[in-house]
Amino acid sequence: MSYAKPNFRHPRLPKNALGYTVSDYDGAISTLCAGCGHDSISAAIRNACFLSSIQPHRIAKLSGIGCSSKTPTYFLGKSHGFNSVHGRMPSVATGASVANRDLTYIGISGDGDTASIGMGQFVHLIRRNVNMTYIVANNGCYGLTKGQDSATADLGSLSKYGAANQFEGIDLASLALLQGASFVGRSFSGDKEQLEPMIRAAIAHKGFAFIDVVSPCVTFANHVGSTKSYSATRTQLDAMPLDFVPMREEIRTQFDAGTSQAVTLHDGSVIHLHKARDDYRTDDRMAALASLQESKENAKFLTGLLYLDPNSQDLNQTLNLASRPLNDLGKVELCPGSRVLNSINEGLR
């Protein structure tokens, strides 16, 4: 077994605006099962950060416990990382975000880490609109403990040992919509063409961006009867493709009218939705919820950007926190002296 990637790279790798190649965003070699969907998500995050020309040292990766939460080791090897307690990544992310609002925060969680042990923290993260990208690598089972059904396993889905799941699965995308998330997307690890631009858009979004990614467990949930296998997901897939164009770049592709909608983010970058249904609007929360329900009833798996509020107000703005990171503030700012104290006191009289 190979424990390290060879040092050689393609001599003609393209470079991004920072002069980095995609390999500069690599992490250690994965120790997950060969063919795990999570590795594809890792590659999509790597590619997204490369394409968006984000400085690796300006990114922080946060995770909890589980197969999914191991993955930050396998991408962005030159970025910051915090592997927290099971289900407690949201509180670490909240603290980090208010302490240093200038970093890009990418949280990686799983269906267990988010929908079971971490559910309590997860909904508060949404409620507070912490400025981060939160990706759930969702395989509907506990792969690390030999494949028991998780809280997101679909009703009737067969486990590897043949038992049908008797409970309705939690739909994390619907939950995030209900709870008021400002960016909700859903995707499939085997569809990088959609997942990469969605991650780029999520990173550009100011506020809490949630992406639920079906990521097949190749060892415990990739059999006939599993609703989250590669083939079942592909069979049911109803994907709404999208493109992400950062503000710096000019738009090169031309789309036919009626087949594309454009959504502009706060920083001027644009998300293009292709082949979107005529009546589909990314700013209609109710419609998004209805679409999810409808596709479920039709035994379809709807993926794409489901909802976006481009003008959302994140936690730092809501709490009116200092505009600079704590580590940037010196003695003068933190301890402004008795004259300022006096003036505050005067203001309260």
Add this chain to the structure above:
Amino acid sequence: MKQTDVANPEYFHKVVDCQYACPAHTPVPAYIRLIAQKRYTDAYLINWESNVFPGVLGRTCDRPCEPACRRGRVEEEPVAICRLKRVAADHKDDVAKHLPKAGPPNGKKIALVGAGPASLTVARDLAPLGYELHIYDAQAKGGGFMRSQIPSFRLPETVLDEEIGYVLDMGVTTFFDTYVDSMAALLNKGYDAIFVGSGAPRGRDLPKLPGRKEADANIHIGINWLANVAFEHTKEIGKRVIVLGGGNTAMDCCRTSRRLGGEDVKVIVRSPFADMKASPWEKEDALHEGIPILDNHVPREFVVEKGKLVGMTFDKVAAVYHDDGRRELVSTGADPEFVPCDDVLIAIGQENAFPWIEKDTGIRFTGWGTPIINDDETFQSTRKEVFFGGDSAFGPSNIITAVAHGHKAAVSIDLYCQGKDPAVRPPPYVNLVSQKMGIHEWSYDSIPTVDEREIVPLEDLKKALNDRKVEVELGFDLDAAFVEAERCLNCDAQTVFTDVNCIECDACSDICPTNCITFIANAPEEELRQNILVPAENMEQDLYVSGTLPTGRVMVKDEDVCLHCGLCAERCPTAAWDMQMFFYNVTKATPNLVDVR
């Protein structure tokens, strides 16, 4: 693009760049692995089967394999393939017991004209089949140009004698000191077939240059002079020597001159330094021995005073390259330059010459003086029982090309003697075996090392220049050989893709360190080359295209900079990728000559 047909052995053969570039298609990675395993005898035997003269070639080969080496495309320098070959030859045990013997007589008699590498290869390939082989050569010993042209400081006589001996010991009848002066007479001797491997023996001269006749005593044709040195007819040369020419013969002439009393030896060449025909390492070796190379100098005149050569004058030129690739040497207008000297060696090329082949034999020749040959597979001449090979077939080339010709000519002769059509070629020997040892383990060192190319130690310069028989290159020691052998990327460990097993999880594409693998909509080759993850600009390297996968896409792999590290197959959950060792041995008259497991 059409699905790649990997059942055609030429596809994977081409992926093994070194082997594909080698005229004799020596299985290079296979023997390099054996060197890393300290199995020097086996490494030698694989070489011997393929190229007959591993010890000679490990010192003197033109190395077409090294510029082709994949390592040179992902790193600075290719693997030192040639020097590793020498390691196998230098460190092997006694191999005689492993070599084939002459087969029981089959009643057919073959004449071989010239005892150079081409004829010796034909003899080696035919002897186990029971042919009676008569080899003729004008020299006192076998070897041809390997003996007369390559100086001992590059190729010790003991190495040459040993490897020629292995061939002649297979019951070959030799007629040395015998110059064949009539093809007609040879044809009348009742041979079933005749192979002509007499080389390109005529060195070019400058007959029209002023002063050529008057200074004749001190002007020598390079190849004749080297032969005279080799056979010890010539033992010294003047203190100041000019060598004309920029090929490997010129390099051998100048370095030999340094050892025969030449103190001020210069190579003077018409073309720019970079365009010289000599191998880069041979130019380096000459410079290392204090021999300046003056480029862009066109000979104008031999200057003679009182009936004796005193020097030469040259016109200075500059190379102008035209759009159509043509090069023109244009005078700079500077005054001619005088270079004093005592002797001049002319090493400006050589030509084919067949004064001994009569016109009425039915053997016809091209305007270039080379025989008209059926094609470069059969080597059959316009007279059916006469075959050509080596330099005598297409003009001057090198040893490994002569060996390659020999293999093909031997197959043709064998087919011809059985009354079969030489144009219908038997297939090569090919094998493809999975290297999977465990869940994620391969039976070869799959992850490439990062060591840089090892430097070969040289003999002390003073000692080397004192004696023309002291070998200059000392060869790798075994530690260096191991490090160098481990640099090999094992390109013969093929990435074999079985599309029906693929679940399109992208794991291979994500892990590939050189981004070779893309899952993409099919398109014509030109478009595919642009659309994949990193555009495939190296047109000499193929794209490996799968059949259509369930999502309608295809797998496209650019072979260009694949490291053969096996990570695609390691990360594949369904073994759609597998690393399979590819072994390819060219078609030979005797298919399997040695037994190496």
